[in-house]
Amino acid sequence: MLMAGQGSHITAMVRSHASGDDEAFYSVVLQVAAREARQGHHRLAGDIKKAVEASRSRPRTPLAEVTTLPRPQGDVAEVMDVREPRERLRDLVTSAELAGQIVQVIQEQRQRAVLMEHGFVPTHRLLLEGPPGTGKTMTASVIASELSLPVCTVRLDGLMSRFMGETASRLRIVFDEVSTRRAVYLFDEFDALGADRSGNDVGEARRVLNSFLLFLESASPESIVIAATNHRAILDRALFRRFDAVLAYSLPGGKQAQTLIRKRLGSLVKGVPLGGLGALTRGLSHADLVKAAESAAKSALMRGDSAVTRADLESALAARRLASLG
Template identity: 50%
Template sequence: MTASADHLKALLSAHAAGDDDQFYSIALQVAAKSARQGHGRLAVELRELIDSSRGQRITRRAAPTPVVQPRGELGSLLSADYPDVRLSDMTLAEGPNALLEKVLHEQRQRGQLEKFGFTPVHRVLLSGPPGTGKSMTAAVLAGELGLPLFTIRLDGLISRFMGETASKLRLVFEAAAETRAVYLFDEFDALGADRAAGNDVGEARRILNSFLLFLDQAPPESLVVAATNHGQLLDGALFRRFDLAIMYAPPSAEQAIEVLQRRLSAMDTAAVAWSDLAALTDRLSHAELVKAAESAAKRAILGGNDMIDAEHLRNALNERHSLRHA
């Protein structure tokens, strides 16, 4: 055995920390020790492996936390996914983008914050019109941090287990304490509606009170993300319980053009005068713009070429406007 126990521990520690320079330094020490002990061939092979590995410069990516698909009662309440999207894949206004960078930075430096008695942002409320990127944001947080994304089926939670919703919520938050992941409560207004609303019932108030209690106790290792299209319907206590609230809006004309260009990046768009399309993107959400781009692309592909016809794209955008008013 040419590597000492100390060398092995140091190698594992450097690998776990992602410190390539330290890892290679220790590996070279092992190679040098092998040469001193008369294992010349092994020393040469180790140095060749180190040089080869350094030359490849493979980018490290955090591996997702290994989690099986939820089963039993929990399986009926949420589904698991392992997103591979990044913040750079989204087209966002400067404000929401900066806030998401803040969440990611604090989560990545969680250990440093906890040394001083602070916790990172881990309870995030997303509010805005449909199709503006709220669900994708949860996927981005999971993808950037190498975590699973658990989506809670709120409609089923409330309609199927009305009398047992608090116990089902407890299951979800217990999972958050046991398994580090991003937990997305989509269409959150179904759960977090204002307790003072005239059509509220006692059971709904108890459910919301239970959620607030569990949210207060949510561990900082996991991220609890709530997304709603109707922020004005939410109980005021919810805004105070979340660490951060991010407001989404339909894209500006410049952002809308960027959304179209991103989706059509595999196509030839040289003939498209993008500035002429700006007015047609008004009030369309990110999702609607993606649909329009896909419609124009499919028409071009089925027509036998990869060039986007500006007229096809114009028609696709008008179709999206027509659907909004149907």
């Protein structure tokens, strides 16, 4: 006869296996191993852990090779783009606090079957806010990639301008997908919908916003809904409490800037001192720094060099500052 704990673990494993979520499955299996160890069954616990480690060490098959990516059909195809994410958690350069929040979301989703079995809902409604180019879109890709899910992007500014008068009904179509197809759904340019409006601009935008919030409230925890905005200041303050978590992004500091450059250039910048570049990197976004690093690399490679020089970086950063900051 199964004990209550054993039954919940088996149920959680079946659910995670059925949904194709390997990490959630492994997480539950390791919980079983820990329980066996506490009961003194150390050999069994060790065997379980070794089996998990062996399985995890096998090459990870890309999502596209496991299953065909869901291609939007009919009305959904007009409002949503679907792609396979490639960025991983190790690729994201951000503060320790923000990285911790992102890891927490991923871990809760991996163990969602266990949480829901005990009456808890995993974090699945996120608001990302901060300057352009600071990693909001990449975060959606990272979460999707770590969970082996596709990213479905809905650009709200285009949706509202293209389907004025029909936006709410189009949103319903998207949230029907949220309920039926597990994925990460990114609502980009959220300020197009959530701006605090007054006067003649209230009408359509307010109706659409209310529809979005109703859909969000009932969104399936099997999927992750992410709203991203570059303009927190113009959002209706009442919106923030509708999300499970609000993640704040900022421009990178000096050390983050160096890490970004080194990550992008790899061996091309080996041995090159990056200290003292603060005056050139200050005010640039993550995306700006990556583009500057790529520009420096191209300059070095096209002249036949196998490494980027400090001068290459300084020149590229100065050019990027001029383009981005005026």
